[in-house]
Structure formats: C-alpha cells, structure tokens
Amino acid sequence: MACLGVFVAYLPVTTVAVSLPAIQRALHASTAQLSWVQDAFVLPMAAFILTAGVFGDVHGRKRVFQAGLVCCAAGAAVALCARDIHTLWTGQALAGLGSAALLPTTLALISHAVPDPRERGRFIGLWATALLAALATGPLVAGLILDHASWRWIYLAPLPLAVLAFATAARLLPDSRAPHGRRLDWPGQITAAVAVTALVYGVIEGGAGSFGDARVLGALAVGAAGVVAFVSAERRGASPMLDLTLFRSAGFTATALVAAITFLGLIGFFFVLSLYFGLVQQLGTPAAAGRIVLVPLAAIVAGVPAGRLLHRVSPRVMITTGLLLTAAALLSLTTLGTGTSYASIAWRLTLLGLGMGTVTTPMTATAVASVPHRLAGMASAGNNAFRQLGGALGPAVLGALLTSRAVRALPGHLADAGVTGDTRRTVVATVDAGGPGAVSGLPLGAEAGRVYDALAASLLDGLRLCLLVSAGLVLLAALCAVTLLRGGERSRG
Structure with a gap:
C-alpha cells in the first residue's frame, strides 16, 4: 500500500x-x-x-x-x-x-x-x-x-x-498512530505555508518581471519573515x-x-x-x-x-x-x-x-x-x-x-539571423512579455524560419x-x- x-x-x-x-x-x-x-x-x-x-x-x-x-x-x-x-x-x-x-x-x-x-x-x-x-x-x-x-x-x-x-x-x-501524545501545531503550519508560498511567488514573479518590483520585494520579505516566525514557533511549541x-x-x-x-x-x-x-x-x-x-x-x-x-x-x-x-x-x-x-x-x-x-x-x-x-x-x-x-x-x-x-540573448541572435525592423522589435517584446512560447502565436510569414532559429539559439x-x-x-x-x-x-x- x-x-x-x-x-x-x-x-x-x-x-x-x-x-x-x-x-x-x-x-x-x-x-x-x-x-x-x-x-x-x-x-x-x-x-x-x-x-x-x-x-x-x-x-x-x-x-x-x-x-x-x-x-x-x-x-x-x-x-x-x-x-x-x-x-x-x-x-x-x-x-x-x-x-x-x-x-x-x-x-x-x-x-x-x-x-x-x-x-x-x-x-x-x-x-x-x-x-x-x-x-x-x-x-x-x-x-x-x-x-x-x-x-x-x-x-x-x-x-x-x-x-x-x-x-x-x-x-x-491496518490503522496506526504515534505511541506518544502529539497535537496539531497550527502556528508552525501557518508560518511554514506563508514562508514557502511567499518565497516561491517572489522568485517566479521576479524572474518574469523584475526583482526590484515592490510586489516581488514584499513577497520575498514576507517569506523571510515567515522563516524566522516558523523557527520561533517550532522552538517554543509544546508539540512542534x-x-x-x-x-x-x-x-x-x-x-x-x-x-x-x-x-x-x-x-x-x-x-x-x-x-x-x-x-x-x-x-x-x-x-x-x-x-x-x-x-x-x-x-x-x-x-x-x-x-x-x-x-x-x-x-x-x-x-x-x-x-x-x-x-x-x-x-x-x-x-x-x-x-x-x-x-x-x-x-x-x-x-x-x-x-x-x-x-x-x-x-x-x-x-x-x-x-x-x-x-x-x-x-x-x-x-x-x-x-x-x-x-x-x-x-x-x-x-x-x-x-x-x-x-537578453535574443536581440543579438535575431540580428545574426538577419531579422530586423518591426519584426525584430515585435518578437523581442512578445518574448519579454509572455516568454519564448508566445512567439508561436505571431504571424511571421517568410521570416518564421529565421525567427525560430534565433529563438532556439537564445x-x-x-x-x-x-x-x-x-x-x-x-x-x-x-x-x-x-x-x-x-x-x-x-x-x-
């Protein structure tokens, strides 16, 4: 089982x-x-x-x-x-x-x-x-x-x-339980959930945007405070x-x-x-x-x-x-x-x-x-x-x-592939906003092959x-x- x-x-x-x-x-x-x-x-x-x-x-x-x-x-x-x-x-x-x-x-x-x-x-x-x-x-x-x-x-x-x-x-x-008395540790649970969620949220959103963004800095600060609070709760708890x-x-x-x-x-x-x-x-x-x-x-x-x-x-x-x-x-x-x-x-x-x-x-x-x-x-x-x-x-x-x-690498690879002008700006802006996979939704026409080669290289x-x-x-x-x-x-x- x-x-x-x-x-x-x-x-x-x-x-x-x-x-x-x-x-x-x-x-x-x-x-x-x-x-x-x-x-x-x-x-x-x-x-x-x-x-x-x-x-x-x-x-x-x-x-x-x-x-x-x-x-x-x-x-x-x-x-x-x-x-x-x-x-x-x-x-x-x-x-x-x-x-x-x-x-x-x-x-x-x-x-x-x-x-x-x-x-x-x-x-x-x-x-x-x-x-x-x-x-x-x-x-x-x-x-x-x-x-x-x-x-x-x-x-x-x-x-x-x-x-x-x-x-x-x-x-x-068959069922089993711990032989010694234990209780649920709600302070530890709450602080652990806050710490983990805030840290991961901050890393993901910081990578997608900027780690200098106030929202991201706030999430990382909450995550760090959650870690400190979790350690404190577990040290003081009767049943951590x-x-x-x-x-x-x-x-x-x-x-x-x-x-x-x-x-x-x-x-x-x-x-x-x-x-x-x-x-x-x-x-x-x-x-x-x-x-x-x-x-x-x-x-x-x-x-x-x-x-x-x-x-x-x-x-x-x-x-x-x-x-x-x-x-x-x-x-x-x-x-x-x-x-x-x-x-x-x-x-x-x-x-x-x-x-x-x-x-x-x-x-x-x-x-x-x-x-x-x-x-x-x-x-x-x-x-x-x-x-x-x-x-x-x-x-x-x-x-x-x-x-x-x-x-960061995409503009250089697009230039090497001969993709310039509006197409280059559109591709870079699309990847910057939605990630590499977002390029598949662009109407690239005859330049599609060169764009995808540059994207693959980046x-x-x-x-x-x-x-x-x-x-x-x-x-x-x-x-x-x-x-x-x-x-x-x-x-x-």
Missing part, C-alpha cells in the same frame, strides 16, 4: 513536465504561468507535508492516507475539466495537497510495520523504487495520450489508481511539527540539505529540459517522453541494488558517488545543440538517472535511521518537506534564469546557464554529504 500510495503521489510530476509545451500552446501561457503549473502542485506538498505527518500521528495514518487519495483524485478531475490556466492551477494544487498527505504517511506505515532498521531499509528501497517507477511511467502515459488526444486526458490516469488504492486500503490496511532537535543528528541534517539542494536543481532541470525538447528541437510529446523517461528508468536500475547495499556500503559513499555522477551528467549536457541526436542525449540522461537512483534510497533511509524510532515519522516527513521545498523552488529559479538569459544559451547552475547545486549537495555524513558516522562509531 505504501508503494501504491507514493506511485499515485508522484505520477503527475513527469506526466505534467513532458506535457508543458502542449499546455503552453493550448492555453497560451507565459513561462511564468507555466512555472506555476508545476509549482501549484509542488507548493502544497512542501507547505503541508509536515502537518500531514502530524495528522497521521494524531488521527490515524490510514485516514490521512485515504484523504490524500481523495484529494489526488479530486485534483485530477478538476484538471481534466480545465479550460483555462487558473482552473488547471486549482486542480494541480488539490493533487499536491493529496500528495502531501501520502508521502509522510506511506513512510510512517513502513516504519510502523517494520520496526527493525536493518530490515526496514529493504522496504524503503522498494518505496523509493515505486517513486521512481511513477516518474518513469509519467512520460510514457503523456506520450501515448498526447499522440492521440488533448493534454487534459493526461489527468485521467491517476483517477482509477486512486480509487483502487482507496478501496484496497479500506479493506486491508518539526522538532528542531532533529538537526542535532548529522545524518538528518545532511540528508535534509542534500534533498533540498538536489531537488532544486533536478526538478528545475526537468522543467527546462521539457522546453528544450518542445521549443528548441521541436519534438512531439511522444518523442520527448522517449528521452525524458530514460532518467527515471536508469534511476530504477540503480535504485534496486542501492537498497540491497544499504547496510554494506557507507551511505556517505553511496550518496556522494550518486551526486558526483549526477553533476557529471548535467555538465555533459551543456554541449547540447539544436540537432543533437537521440543517441548523444541518451547516454547523458542515463548517467543522470543512475546518479539519482544511487542517491534516493540511502538519502531517505539515512534520514529515518539517524533519529530515535519515535521520531521516524517526523524525520521522514521533514526529509520529504525539504525535498519538495527544493522541488518548488527549482522551476521558479531555473525558469527565471532561462527566461532572463534567453530574453533558449540554448538559457539552457546552458541552467545546467551549469544545476550542476553547481548538485556539487554543493555532495560537499554537504561528505562533510556532515562523515560526522554522523563518527558519532555512531
């Missing part, structure tokens, strides 16, 4: 990522609006995942598990009927809220059923494999559907899975949803930082990669899916033995090795061009997936095993919260970098910048793992 739950939770991530170019064309969305399609899903996950873990501890994990499935199904149904970008955001937010309930609950169910840490590692490995399997299935589902139907139908797939999981849980899943003493464990601190930094780079990378395949290489969704799916498939291949080796090889070695492989893959992708072949892309994406798979299982297992058993549920929820916080900031940060770099400039930033973030995560996990190993010894 834990594997089925996390599969439902993560299926929308890559399903939607592959479909972004189709959504952008159909709804005439700007790059900032497109960023919100993914962040509307990830934000509730990051903001409410800790509270969902507390709800499970207090009211029973089975109830929260089933409530999460209902929200996932409701969100998919709303998105399936969406006719505008705002309705799509609403559906994504509902599905994200459901995923926030599923992620900590599924890991807590495993911790309750398998109290032995050594034995639990194998089941967490299966859980991580199910997560990666959802990421692998998403592009295939999207490619198959979008080759024959509207993008809305990608939201049909989660519905029967959520209904099946709900019915099975009602009949077979994130016990700050967890950070006394070097293992938990390391995995939290690795999760946040890595997912910031990787989820943001998936966002810009989908735009590369759609806008630069002009690939259809099935062809793009056939490339993106290589990453989670390779991660599954690496993740299965990673779970088995968890108690034979140091987590520090496994996590650091995986992060270095991931960084190497991201740096190798900086040489991508408009006509880069499938074979040339395939080995790099496969290397990226192998690195991800080597990191996922030991990172999750170390976060849970590095704290007392009574805090295992909170540790798993905290690790997932940091992962989703990084995932929420990823499309915002890298989407802003991609757009700003492409907008997007490649933005993509390379994003890849360098992603690689730098992953290397920073590797440094955190080497430094902090070594301290954790010494303390355990």
Whole structure:
C-alpha cells in the first residue's frame, strides 16, 4: 500500500513536465504561468507535508492516507475539466495537497510495520523504487495520450489508481498512530505555508518581471519573515511539527540539505529540459517522453541494488558517488545543440538517472535511521518537506534564469539571423512579455524560419546557464554529504 500510495503521489510530476509545451500552446501561457503549473502542485506538498505527518500521528495514518487519495483524485478531475490556466492551477494544487498527505504517511506505515532498521531499509528501497517507477511511467502515459488526444486526458490516469488504492486500503490496511501524545501545531503550519508560498511567488514573479518590483520585494520579505516566525514557533511549541532537535543528528541534517539542494536543481532541470525538447528541437510529446523517461528508468536500475547495499556500503559513499555522477551528467549536457541526436542525449540522461537512483534510497533511509524510532515519522516527513521545498523552488529559479538569459540573448541572435525592423522589435517584446512560447502565436510569414532559429539559439544559451547552475547545486549537495555524513558516522562509531 505504501508503494501504491507514493506511485499515485508522484505520477503527475513527469506526466505534467513532458506535457508543458502542449499546455503552453493550448492555453497560451507565459513561462511564468507555466512555472506555476508545476509549482501549484509542488507548493502544497512542501507547505503541508509536515502537518500531514502530524495528522497521521494524531488521527490515524490510514485516514490521512485515504484523504490524500481523495484529494489526488479530486485534483485530477478538476484538471481534466480545465479550460483555462487558473482552473488547471486549482486542480494541480488539490493533487499536491493529496500528495502531501501520502508521502509522510506511506513512510510512517513502513516504519510502523517494520520496526527493525536493518530490515526496514529493504522496504524503503522498494518505496523509493515505486517513486521512481511513477516518474518513469509519467512520460510514457503523456506520450501515448498526447499522440492521440488533448493534454487534459493526461489527468485521467491517476483517477482509477486512486480509487483502487482507496478501496484496497479500506479493506486491508491496518490503522496506526504515534505511541506518544502529539497535537496539531497550527502556528508552525501557518508560518511554514506563508514562508514557502511567499518565497516561491517572489522568485517566479521576479524572474518574469523584475526583482526590484515592490510586489516581488514584499513577497520575498514576507517569506523571510515567515522563516524566522516558523523557527520561533517550532522552538517554543509544546508539540512542534518539526522538532528542531532533529538537526542535532548529522545524518538528518545532511540528508535534509542534500534533498533540498538536489531537488532544486533536478526538478528545475526537468522543467527546462521539457522546453528544450518542445521549443528548441521541436519534438512531439511522444518523442520527448522517449528521452525524458530514460532518467527515471536508469534511476530504477540503480535504485534496486542501492537498497540491497544499504547496510554494506557507507551511505556517505553511496550518496556522494550518486551526486558526483549526477553533476557529471548535467555538465555533459551543456554541449547540447539544436540537432543533437537521440543517441548523444541518451547516454547523458542515463548517467543522470543512475546518479539519482544511487542517491534516493540511502538519502531517505539515512534520514529515518539517524533519529530515535519515535521520531521516524517526523524525520521522514521533514526529509520529504525539504525535498519538495527544493522541488518548488527549482522551476521558479531555473525558469527565471532561462527566461532572463534567453530574453537578453535574443536581440543579438535575431540580428545574426538577419531579422530586423518591426519584426525584430515585435518578437523581442512578445518574448519579454509572455516568454519564448508566445512567439508561436505571431504571424511571421517568410521570416518564421529565421525567427525560430534565433529563438532556439537564445533558449540554448538559457539552457546552458541552467545546467551549469544545476550542476553547481548538485556539487554543493555532495560537499554537504561528505562533510556532515562523515560526522554522523563518527558519532555512531
């Protein structure tokens, strides 16, 4: 049930990522609006995942598990009927809220059923494999559907899975609660939601416009104040949803930082990669899916033995090795061009997936095993919260970098392509206002080919910048793992 739950939770991530170019064309969305399609899903996950873990501890994990499935199904149904970008955001937010309930609950169910840490590692490995399997299935589902139907139908797939999981849980899943008394932490929940939402809003809107805008500065200030208020609430609270003493464990601190930094780079990378395949290489969704799916498939291949080796090889070695492989893959992708072949892309994406798979299982297992058993549920929820916080900031940060770099480079590439006069001014103004995808709505006539070549060249400039930033973030995560996990190993010894 834990594997089925996390599969439902993560299926929308890559399903939607592959479909972004189709959504952008159909709804005439700007790059900032497109960023919100993914962040509307990830934000509730990051903001409410800790509270969902507390709800499970207090009211029973089975109830929260089933409530999460209902929200996932409701969100998919709303998105399936969406006719505008705002309705799509609403559906994504509902599905994200459901995923926030599923992620900590599924890991807590495993911790309750398998109290032995050594034995639990194998089941967490299966859980991580199910997560990666959802990421692998998403592009295939999207490619198959979008080759024959509207993008809305990608939201049909989660519905029967959520209904099946709900019915099975009602009949077979035993309930469990935390053995110690816990209460809901409303000050912590409110300040966490305000902080995460304000920070992501500020980054997205700042990237789309200007970081000097009063609205953006205000949002970032509110986000910073929310972080301070959250820390204060958790330090003073009688039953905090994130016990700050967890950070006394070097293992938990390391995995939290690795999760946040890595997912910031990787989820943001998936966002810009989908735009590369759609806008630069002009690939259809099935062809793009056939490339993106290589990453989670390779991660599954690496993740299965990673779970088995968890108690034979140091987590520090496994996590650091995986992060270095991931960084190497991201740096190798900086040489991508408009006509880069499938074979040339395939080995790099496969290397990226192998690195991800080597990191996922030991990172999750170390976060849970590095704290007392009574805090295992909170540790798993905290690790997932940091992962989703990084995932929420990823499309915002890298989407802003991609757009700003492409907008700055576009006039020069248009001039090199021989596009001048009113056409050049119109194209630059359109991209500046609505992002690169907005050019598809312009009547370009005979100059269309040269405009699209210039646009592709400017997007490649933005993509390379994003890849360098992603690689730098992953290397920073590797440094955190080497430094902090070594301290954790010494303390355990």
